[in-house]
Amino acid sequence: MMSVRRARKSVVALATGAVAALVFVSCARQATPQQGASPSPQSTPAATIDPNAKPSEGWKPRDPALPPAPSAREHSITIEATEEVVEVAPGVTQEMWLFNHTYPGPVLRGKVGDVFKIRLVNKGKLGHSIDFHASKVAWDDEMRTIQPGEEIVYEFEAKHAGIYMYHCGTPPALHHIGNGMFGAIIIDPPGLPPVDKEFVFVQSELYLGPQGQPGSYTKMRDFQFDTVVFNGYYKQYLFSPIRVEPGERIRVWVENAGPSENSSFHIVGTIFDTVYKEGAYVLQPGSGKGGAQALDLQPSQGGFVEFTFDEPGQYLIVTHKFSNVDKGAVGVFQAGEPGAPRKEAPVTKGGQPVQSPTGTGEASH
Ligand SMILES: [Cu+2]
Numbered sequence: 001m002m003s004v005r006r007a008r009k010s011v012v013a014l015a016t017g018a019v020a021a022l023v024f025v026s027c028a029r030q031a032t033p034q035q036g037a038s039p040s041p042q043s044t045p046a047a048t049i050d051p052n053a054k055p056s057e058g059w060k061p062r063d064p065a066l067p068p069a070p071s072a073r074e075h076s077i078t079i080e081a082t083e084e085v086v087e088v089a090p091g092v093t094q095e096m097w098l099f100n101h102t103y104p105g106p107v108l109r110g111k112v113g114d115v116f117k118i119r120l121v122n123k124g125k126l127g128h129s130i131d132f133h134a135s136k137v138a139w140d141d142e143m144r145t146i147q148p149g150e151e152i153v154y155e156f157e158a159k160h161a162g163i164y165m166y167h168c169g170t171p172p173a174l175h176h177i178g179n180g181m182f183g184a185i186i187i188d189p190p191g192l193p194p195v196d197k198e199f200v201f202v203q204s205e206l207y208l209g210p211q212g213q214p215g216s217y218t219k220m221r222d223f224q225f226d227t228v229v230f231n232g233y234y235k236q237y238l239f240s241p242i243r244v245e246p247g248e249r250i251r252v253w254v255e256n257a258g259p260s261e262n263s264s265f266h267i268v269g270t271i272f273d274t275v276y277k278e279g280a281y282v283l284q285p286g287s288g289k290g291g292a293q294a295l296d297l298q299p300s301q302g303g304f305v306e307f308t309f310d311e312p313g314q315y316l317i318v319t320h321k322f323s324n325v326d327k328g329a330v331g332v333f334q335a336g337e338p339g340a341p342r343k344e345a346p347v348t349k350g351g352q353p354v355q356s357p358t359g360t361g362e363a364s365h
Pocket residue numbers: 097127128129168169170176181
């Protein structure tokens with residue numbers, strides 16, 4: 001037993017040493033201290049979300065529709081890094097750290113064999129960097145931190161299909177990712193069949209700091225998130241349901257950006273007949289094949305699901321980790337016109353029909 005314990009201790013010591021070395025190297029690569037990396041002052045309370053509040057006047061949802069990959073095989077893209085105050089929930093603003101002024105960053109898409117030439121321009125006040133999980137490049141080369149006013153070209157060939165996370169990796173990476181510096185890049189699997197509609201959802205959690213200020217690094221380290229969101233806004237597609245039609249074949253790409261929480265992506269009222277996760281099909285349609293109810297994703301993992309809606313009505317989009325539904329990870333697909341005729345399920349009380357409250361177009365949750 002003693003020798004096993006000693007061996008375990010050695011492994012732990014080795015691992016601890018490796019982590020310490022990584023942290024040291026990470027810190028050594030910083031040319032200047034990160035202004036935003038210190039915990040929020042205790043005196044200023046963190047912003048809180050009012051579950052009954054509505055988005056501000058003029059609020060526009062992030063369009064979840066996913067356009068096809070551009071036909072060009074080389075993608076030259078400029079991405080600006082900034083820090084900007086954005087609304088993340090009704091009445092709640094945070095200073096988010098952004099790629100191309102959006103939280104999450106832009107969705108990029110290409111095919112296996114495509115070349116991406118990403119020009120990262122730092123227009124912010126902090127050091128930033130970018131790390132594409134879809135690439136195979138050295139961490140201390142393309143992923144280097146650049147200071148305000150600097151730029152770097154990050155070039156890679158997309159050799160493997162999948163939906164990948166990209167993110168700022170500047171130390172502490174937890175603070176930069178937790179504060180919004182991430183996005184998704186999709187590399188289509190060869191032979192990806194056409195569908196009627198494609199959407200993309202990026203799940204992430206927010207650790208609110210004071211109103212208009214960066215998220216709390218202390219809360220990020222303690223895993224004390226306030227909300228879980230799809231595409232960067234609390235209950236976004238509950239406030240603005242996504243319109244589709246019954247019978248349409250739909251593909252939804254999902255990326256779990258975290259930084260630390262997992263996802264069990266589920267849509268209430270349908271079954272996935274196709275599941276693709278981390279570069280491989282887990283399920284494909286066919287006679288006698290099974291169905292899938294949830295796509296499970298750890299932080300940074302991604303995939304897609306395909307399905308149809310069989311009748312008009314509302315279909316909730318959730319992570320089936322239900323405490324996070326209450327925290328904001330909920331939306332709705334509206335199949336057909338709200339209130340479109342359908343064969344309503346009969347409800348009775350004492351043998352008498354009860355009037356159905358459904359079909360009003362108002363999402364319940
Ligand atoms: Cu950053």
